[in-house]
Amino acid sequence: MKTSLAIPVQKIEKSKIQETDFSNLIFGKTISDHMFVADYVNGEWTDLRIVPYGPLDLHPANAALHYGQSIFEGMKAYKNDKGEILIFRGDANARRMNESATRMCMPEIPEEIFMEGLLQLLDLDRNWVPSGKGASLYIRPYMFAMDNYIGVKPSDTYKFIIFTCPVGAYYSKPVNVKVETAFTRATEGGTGAAKTAGNYAASLFPALQAQREGYDQLLWTDGKSHSKIEESGTMNVMFDINGTLITAPTHTGTILKGITRDSVIQLAKDWGKPLEERFLTVSELQEALEDGSLREAFGTGTAATIAHIAKINVNGKDYNLPEKGPDAFSNKVLNELDGIKYGTIPDSRGWIVKI
Numbered sequence: 279m280k281t282s283l284a285i286p287v288q289k290i291e292k293s294k295i296q297e298t299d300f301s302n303l304i305f306g307k308t309i310s311d312h313m314f315v316a317d318y319v320n321g322e323w324t325d326l327r328i329v330p331y332g333p334l335d336l337h338p339a340n341a342a343l344h345y346g347q348s349i350f351e352g353m354k355a356y357k358n359d360k361g362e363i364l365i366f367r368g369d370a371n372a373r374r375m376n377e378s379a380t381r382m383c384m385p386e387i388p389e390e391i392f393m394e395g396l397l398q399l400l401d402l403d404r405n406w407v408p409s410g411k412g413a414s415l416y417i418r419p420y421m422f423a424m425d426n427y428i429g430v431k432p433s434d435t436y437k438f439i440i441f442t443c444p445v446g447a448y449y450s451k452p453v454n455v456k457v458e459t460a461f462t463r464a465t466e467g468g469t470g471a472a473k474t475a476g477n478y479a480a481s482l483f484p485a486l487q488a489q490r491e492g493y494d495q496l497l498w499t500d501g502k503s504h505s506k507i508e509e510s511g512t513m514n515v516m517f518d519i520n521g522t523l524i525t526a527p528t529h530t531g532t533i534l535k536g537i538t539r540d541s542v543i544q545l546a547k548d549w550g551k552p553l554e555e556r557f558l559t560v561s562e563l564q565e566a567l568e569d570g571s572l573r574e575a576f577g578t579g580t581a582a583t584i585a586h587i588a589k590i591n592v593n594g595k596d597y598n599l600p601e602k603g604p605d606a607f608s609n610k611v612l613n614e615l616d617g618i619k620y621g622t623i624p625d626s627r628g629w630i631v632k633i
Contacts (some may be wrong), residue, residue, distance in 0.1 A: 280337075283395075296446070305448050305581070307443075308445075309331050310359075310444065311330065312402055313399070313440060314326075314328050314399045315327055316391060316438045316439075323438070328395075340425075346474070346476045347422060347436075349382055350418060350419065350473055350474075351418070352418060352473075353419075355442075356415075357407045359621070364395070364619060364620070365630065367541070368393060375473070379421065381474075382469070384423070397633060400633055403493060410464060412447045413445070415442050415443070418440065420439055448512075452587060454591075455587055457496075457497045457590065458484055463501075463509075464477065466502075466531060467531070468531070470473060478581035484496060493589075495512065500557070501532070505560055508533055508557070509534065511627040514533070514577065514578045515577050516542065517563070517572060517574075519571050523553045524553075525543070525554075527555045536580075538580060545615075568598040574587075595618060611633050
């Protein structure tokens with residue numbers, strides 16, 4: 279692996295890997311040995327380093343804790359049958375993180391720092407990348423304000439960190455979802471397109487209510503009329519109606535520009551699948567459920583990859599979706615993406631960086 283930045287490394291005294299049960303990984307619970315850290319001070323990113331994963335020392339007046347300047351990304355690395363590490367579309371995550379940073383009045387992270395920190399961290403902790411179908415190394419880059427000051431203004435200092443978690447499947451079975459028409463996740467002019475912590479905090483209460491009713495996730499609707507489907511809590515969402523794939527557009531600024539979403543759209547175009555990037559109304563969705571024209575619905579996201587939807591609740595009524603055969607588009611696209619990520623299908627689109 280060629281590197282262009284000399285990043286100092288402080289290795290952990292004793293690895294935790296021998297204590298890790300890779301056959302029983304709970305998503306987000308097991309953390310690898312090291313993390314990459316960089317500090318933004320006096321207008322520049324400095325003090326790049328890789329250190330043992332561990333607690334942070336924060337002042338009680340830390341600006342991120344009080345005013346929410348915090349953004350993050352989610353991405354994955356995989357191991358092929360040769361033992362090589364494959365990173366899926368890391369450059370796209372770097373670009374999206376900088377879009378979030380701009381919206382949240384935070385400094386952009388040079389792509390060289392983002393990618394070099396990531397590559398050198400993964401090379402050091404390569405034994406933490408699990409093998410086998412469905413297993414991967416989840417990667418969490420994030421940045422937050424570091425000023426120790428109680429005052430509503432953009433921070434002058436920030437910290438950027440990348441740590442990793444070996445994980446299994448996010449969803450072990452198809453999910454049940456409920457169309458949300460009371461609470462709002464995002465509105466035009468807000469921060470819906472940014473991957474910022476506050477968006478997720480605002481979604482927790484209504485999502486918890488839905489979970490208590492037996493649903494795994496919500497299908498969020500627009501904040502003005504609650505008449506148009508936007509996205510789900512942890513993923514973008516797509517519908518196959520009469521053979522046409524429909525997914526919400528991202529130009530309104532209320533929907534996250536999902537990397538998996540973009541990948542599925544590219545595959546659909548390559549395969550000649552009819553595609554419409556438009557808002558599906560709640561009434562259209564209910565009509566398609568009732569007349570059987572909705573062939574399938576699924577979520578797309580880094581954690582879930584493709585999450586099949588088994589049941590949708592609309593206006594208080596549950597609708598069960600038909601069983602998906604092996605030829606269903608969602609299964610076809612899942613197999614293609616998994617093949618690219620694990621190196622069993624050639625990467626003809628330049629989506630993979632190999633270590």
